[in-house]
Each structure stands twice: as C-alpha cells, then as structure tokens.
Amino acid sequence: MKKDRSAFVSLVSVGVLGAVLAALAVFAPALVSAFIEHFDRPERIYLPIVVTFYAILPFAAGVLICLWKLLGNILAGEVFLPQNVRLLRSISFLLFFATIIFAVAGYFYMPFYLLGVCAAFMVLIVRVVKNCFAAAVELKEENDLTV
Amino acid sequence: MSIRINLDVEMAKKKISSGALAEQIGITQANLSILKTGKAKAIRFSTLEAICEALGCQPGDILEYVDDGKE
Numbered sequence: 001m002k003k004d005r006s007a008f009v010s011l012v013s014v015g016v017l018g019a020v021l022a023a024l025a026v027f028a029p030a031l032v033s034a035f036i037e038h039f040d041r042p043e044r045i046y047l048p049i050v051v052t053f054y055a056i057l058p059f060a061a062g063v064l065i066c067l068w069k070l071l072g073n074i075l076a077g078e079v080f081l082p083q084n085v086r087l088l089r090s091i092s093f094l095l096f097f098a099t100i101i102f103a104v105a106g107y108f109y110m111p112f113y114l115l116g117v118c119a120a121f122m123v124l125i126v127r128v129v130k131n132c133f134a135a136a137v138e139l140k141e142e143n144d145l146t147v
Numbered sequence: 148m149s150i151r152i153n154l155d156v157e158m159a160k161k162k163i164s165s166g167a168l169a170e171q172i173g174i175t176q177a178n179l180s181i182l183k184t185g186k187a188k189a190i191r192f193s194t195l196e197a198i199c200e201a202l203g204c205q206p207g208d209i210l211e212y213v214d215d216g217k218e
Contacts (some may be wrong), residue, residue, distance in 0.1 A: 141188075142188050142189065145181060145186060145187050145188040145189070146187065146188060146189040146190070146191065147174060147178045147179070147181055147182045147187045147189075147190050147191065147194050
C-alpha cells in the first residue's frame with residue numbers, strides 16, 4: 001500500500017513535470033529574454049539557449065512518456081517485465097542524445113557542459129538500473145517456469 | 148533442450164487426465180501444461196515426488212536425458 005502510494009506520488013510528479021515542460025515550451029523565449037535582462041547577460045546567448053531548449057524538448061518529453069508508462073506498469077503490479085527493461089533502455093538512449101546536444105551547446109554557452117555531465121551521469125545510472133531490471137526479469141521468468 | 152519430459156507417456160500408461168493429476172499433486176493445470184510441453188526451466192523435488200507418488204513411477208521414467216549435440 002505504502003509502495004503504491006510512493007509510485008503514485010512519482011506518477012503525479014511526472015505529470016507535473018510534463019505540465020511544466022509544456023508551459024516552458026510555450027514561454028521559453030520570453031523566459032530566456034527575462035533571464036538575460038535580469039542577470040545582465042550578453043544578448044548573444046539568447047539564441048543558443050532557446051535552440052538548445054527546443055532541441056532537448058522532444059527527448060525530455062520522451063523520457064517523461066517512458067517514465068509514465070514505467071510507473072503505470074509498476075502501479076499495476078507488473079514490475080519485472082521485459083517491456084520495463086525496454087523502457088529503461090529507451091530512457092538511457094534519450095538521455096544519451098540529450099548529453100550530445102548539451103555537449104554541442106556547451107561550445108556556444110559554457111554552462112551547458114555542466115548539464116551535459118549531469119545527463120551523462122544519469123545515462124550511467126539508468127543503464128545500471130536497466131541491467132538490474134534485466135537480471136530480475138530473468139530470475140522472475142525462471143521462477144515462473146519452475147513447477 | 149537435453150532433458151526430455153515423458154510425463155504424457157506415463158500419464159497415458161496410467162490412464163490419468165491432466166486435471167486429475169494436477170489435482171492429485173497439488174499444482175495448477177497451467178503449471179502441469181508447462182511441465183508437459185517442456186517449457187519448464189526447473190522442477191521442485193516436492194513436485195517430482197508428488198508426480199512419482201501419483202503415477203507410481205520413478206523420476207527416471209519422467210525425465211530423460213537426450214544428447215542433442217548442443218553444449
């Protein structure tokens with residue numbers, strides 16, 4: 001029951017983050033302009049930030065969709081499924097592509113390098129979790145096929 | 148697979164249905180089907196014991212090693 005609540009909270013968080021992402025997609029140019037003006041940054045960083053944000057957007061949305069499906073399966077009591085392993089693999093690939101985008105964007109605006117490093121660490125973490133899931137799926141299958 | 152399950156042969160010899168055997172040994176018909184079709188990855192000693200008791204046979208009558216050339 002407590003586990004269900006925890007997964008539900010995660011699911012709601014994914015939903016909230018999705019809504020935030022959608023709002024950012026609409027207001028990103030205005031927010032970046034406000035950021036540049038407020039922190040007195042050079043105008044030339046406007047374009048790299050906005051372009052990077054919109055380049056990252058599909059990958060971020062993809063990660064949220066995968067997480068939504070994963071948490072839905074977990075809430076349905078189906079944790080160690082091959083489908084969940086595939087979802088985790090997809091998340092790691094999406095994060096990997098995001099890392100590449102950040103690495104390229106870092107050339108135009110240095111702080112993106114930092115985000116790239118963070119994304120790279122997340123790729124590694126998700127891959128390790130995926131490997132654990134894959135091992136657990138095998139164990140479950142063996143257990144299910146033990147008569 | 149190099150272990151062949153001859154459960155259906157023994158069942159036919161004893162003229163016992165899947166449902167009756169499943170009930171006697173205390174497993175579901177679905178699990179018995181997994182065993183009969185060779186999809187099972189392992190069999191518990193307790194299940195093997197129950198099958199041997201129900202069919203009046205030895206484990207070797209049910210399980211057979213076949214050299215299929217795979218390592």
